[in-house]
Amino acid sequence: xxxxxxxxxxxxxxxxxxxxxxxxxxxxxxxxxxxxxxxxxxxxxxxxxxxxxxxxxxxxxxxxxxxxxxxxxxxxxxxxxxxxxxxxxxxxxxxxxxxxxxxxxxxxxxxxxxxxxxxxxxxxxxxxxxxxxxxxxxxxxxxxxxxxxxxxxxxxxxxxxxxxxxxxxxxxxxxxxxxxxxxxxxxxxxxxxxxxxxxxxxxxxxxxxxxxxxxxxxxxxxxxxxxxx
Numbered sequence: 001x002x003x004x005x006x007x008x009x010x011x012x013x014x015x016x017x018x019x020x021x022x023x024x025x026x027x028x029x030x031x032x033x034x035x036x037x038x039x040x041x042x043x044x045x046x047x048x049x050x051x052x053x054x055x056x057x058x059x060x061x062x063x064x065x066x067x068x069x070x071x072x073x074x075x076x077x078x079x080x081x082x083x084x085x086x087x088x089x090x091x092x093x094x095x096x097x098x099x100x101x102x103x104x105x106x107x108x109x110x111x112x113x114x115x116x117x118x119x120x121x122x123x124x125x126x127x128x129x130x131x132x133x134x135x136x137x138x139x140x141x142x143x144x145x146x147x148x149x150x151x152x153x154x155x156x157x158x159x160x161x162x163x164x165x166x167x168x169x170x171x172x173x174x175x176x177x178x179x180x181x182x183x184x185x186x187x188x189x190x191x192x193x194x195x196x197x198x199x200x201x202x203x204x205x206x207x208x209x210x211x212x213x214x215x216x217x218x219x220x221x222x223x224x225x226x227x228x229x
Contacts, residue, residue: 001029001034003069004068004091005027005028005031006028007074008072008087008088009024009028010076011079011084020137020141022196027137030133034127034130037123037127041123053061054147055177057169057170057176058173060088060174062096064095065161068090068091068095071083071086072091073206074087075087081153082155085152085155086155086159088142089159089160091136091140092135092141093135093138093160094160096135098163098167099166099167099170099194100131101128101131101135101197102190102194102197104124104131105190105193106190107120107121108121109185110183135201139204143208146209147208147211147213148213153208160202164195164198165217167194170195171190172191185207
């Protein structure tokens with residue numbers, strides 16, 4: 001996630017959008033912090049040097065090793081609005097807004113239900129605050145691009161539908177690795193949350209089709225002011 005963000009930052013910088021560029025530098029730093037947190041966590045529980053890739057499902061590998069880097073790094077050669085919408089929808093709305101949020105919900109459900117790992121819960125709760133800002137930026141960026149060209153919304157629909165299926169597959173394939181279901185929750189609990197996140201993101205981004213650029217900026221300023229108050 002840290003490396004795959006770089007092409008988007010480069011595009012925004014080349015366009016001279018200084019405020020967005022400044023925000024994206026904090027975005028990048030926060031993604032680096034997340035890497036550090038999970039590395040510390042794995043070290044603390046004694047698996048810091050273990051090879052855990054066997055736990056990564058085929059759907060997970062498809063998303064994180066193929067789709068995500070390909071779409072972000074394609075911005076080097078094609079920084080068009082359509083390609084930016086495709087890249088940001090994949091990164092911000094789908095991977096962060098659906099998959100990461102669903103993953104953190106799974107953590108919280110298990111940790112709270114079994115009253116374990118209070119330190120990990122606190123750390124993940126702080127990461128979720130970072131992610132909420134990242135998702136909000138993606139919504140702003142995609143909304144800005146759609147307000148300029150409403151036809152780009154079809155790309156959002158296509159990418160989100162595709163990535164929802166991958167998100168479901170990741171959950172189902174992950175459960176397939178543990179047939180004894182050690183934590184006692186059926187996969188349907190987490191898939192329902194995944195679908196909810198998809199629905200929320202689509203409802204929010206759909207608003208941009210009928211908004212002007214001035215309205216997009218006005219809504220964004222209101223979100224910032226509400227967070228500061």
